[in-house]
Amino acid sequence: MKKIRLTLTLLLAVCTASLSAQELFVDADFRMYFDNKEFGSCTFAVPGQDIESGTDFAARLTPRIGIRWEEKNSLVFGADMVQNFGQAGSQFLSEVKPIMYYQFQTPKVRAVAGIFTRDLAHDADYSTAFFTEAEKFIHNRMNGVLAQYNGRRGSYVEFICDWEGMYSTSSREKFRILSSGRHYLKHFYYGYNFTMFHFAGQKDAPLENVVDYLLVNPTVGVKFNAFFDFDIHVGLLQTAQRDRSFGHSWEMPRMGEAGFRMSRWGFTLDERIYFGQNLCPFFGGHEYTTEGGETVFIPYGRELYPGESFFRTDKGFYNRAALSYAKHFFHDTVRVRVEFATHCDGTGFGTQQMLDVAVKFFKPVYNSKNHKK
Structure with missing residues (x-):
């Protein structure tokens, strides 16, 4: 009942405020996401913390209602509703979480504060070393602030602070700083992606340890058309990581990156090759002996490293090749994307099939x- 009363109060506030607002609008995003992973022959998985194979299959509906005034200011309320297909139980939906944020927007500047969806950011430019596609779908809401400047030819720079966890008995205190930028010239471009993740303590845990994790990805590339549209780039994935309770020295594994993409008629061939070290040295967590002599396990896993599992390879090599088809329909209101990807980490060969329908x-x-008075 408390949630119902809160929702009704918010809706009443919106309706009342709309009497003096310049514009009242509604919007809704729908997305069905299917992601089937078959990684059984690869040896990177840690039992109990990660799965070698699996399927993410879910639908999301995100309705919103908003007020816009003076053409630059918006106040938005909504809900993020998800149903995981085949989930056991009789509940109507798997998750229902609020969306509420203030946005200031001009043709070049965007500033957002509150709980907002990640489609407001330049999310597609982040390597899968930062987030898997499934992680982006699951972690759809960001809690904090976004600041963004958009220039000519698609150039931009942005900053995000996403508060992911509150210090409590059920969660670590954790927040993530994200920043990204691109500068496009006629054919050449350069840019970066960056994250700083503060993975702090949990109340009443056997050990309230803190992990600092940084990842920066500078990149340079060239785009041109020669019957096909080509995008060729090279980059570096450089980390700096420190587990304060298990040694204060910084570990700095890195990987070089080379990418090649060609596309036409909606089809895209995307090849990514990585050479270097295991980017996730703390993935397996730690065992800790308490003062009472009890040995407890402190897990990290995907909570600390939400990127693609193959970046944990110890063979110094990872290759991802994908063939996809994407098409927009009905004045760009409907998008359909299918993709078949292969992964090779030096120990095995995995395949991945994805279907993404968005409205x-x-x-x-x-x-x-x-409005006529």
């Missing part, structure tokens, strides 16, 4: 400039 709807319902 985006936006409708102004009231505008004070055009």
Whole structure:
């Protein structure tokens, strides 16, 4: 009942405020996501903390209602509703979580504060070393702030602070700083992606340890058309990691990256090759002996490293090759994307099949400039 009363109060506030607002709008995003992973022949998995294979299959609906005034300011309320297909239990939905944020937006500047969806960021430019595709779908909401500047030819720079966990008996205190930028010239471009993750203590845990994790990905590339659209780039994945309770020295594993992409008629061939060290040295966690002589296990796993599992290879090599097809329909309101990807980490060969259907709807319902009094 408390959640229902809160929702009704928010809706009443929106409706009341709309009497003096310049514009009242509604929008809704729908997404169905299927991601089947068959990684059984690879040896990187740690039992109990990661799975070699599995399927993510779910649908998400994100309705929103908002007020816009003076053409730059918006206040938005909504809900993020997810149903995991085949989930046991009788609940109506797997998850229902709030969305509420203030946004200031001009053609070049965007600033957001509150609980907002990650599609407001330049999310597609982050390597899968930062987040898997499934992680992006599951972790759809960001809690904090976003600041973004958009320039000519698609150039941009942005900063995000995402508070992912509150210090409590059920969660570590954790927050993530993200930053990304691209500068496009006629054919050449350069840019970076960066994350700093503060993985802190949990109340009443046997050991309230803290892990600092940084990953920076500078990149340079060239885009051109020669019957196909080509995108060729090279980059570096450089980490700096410190587990304060198990040694204060910094570990700095890195990988070099080379990427080749060609596309036409909606089809894209994307090849990524990585050479270097295991980027996730703390993935397996630690065993800790308490003052009472009890041995407890402190897990890290995907909570610390949400990127693709293959970056944990100890063979110094990882190759990802993908063939995809993407198409927009009905004035870009519907997007369908299918992809078949292969992964090779030097120990085995894995395949991945994905289907992503997205619908985006936006409708102004009231505008004070055009409303007849």
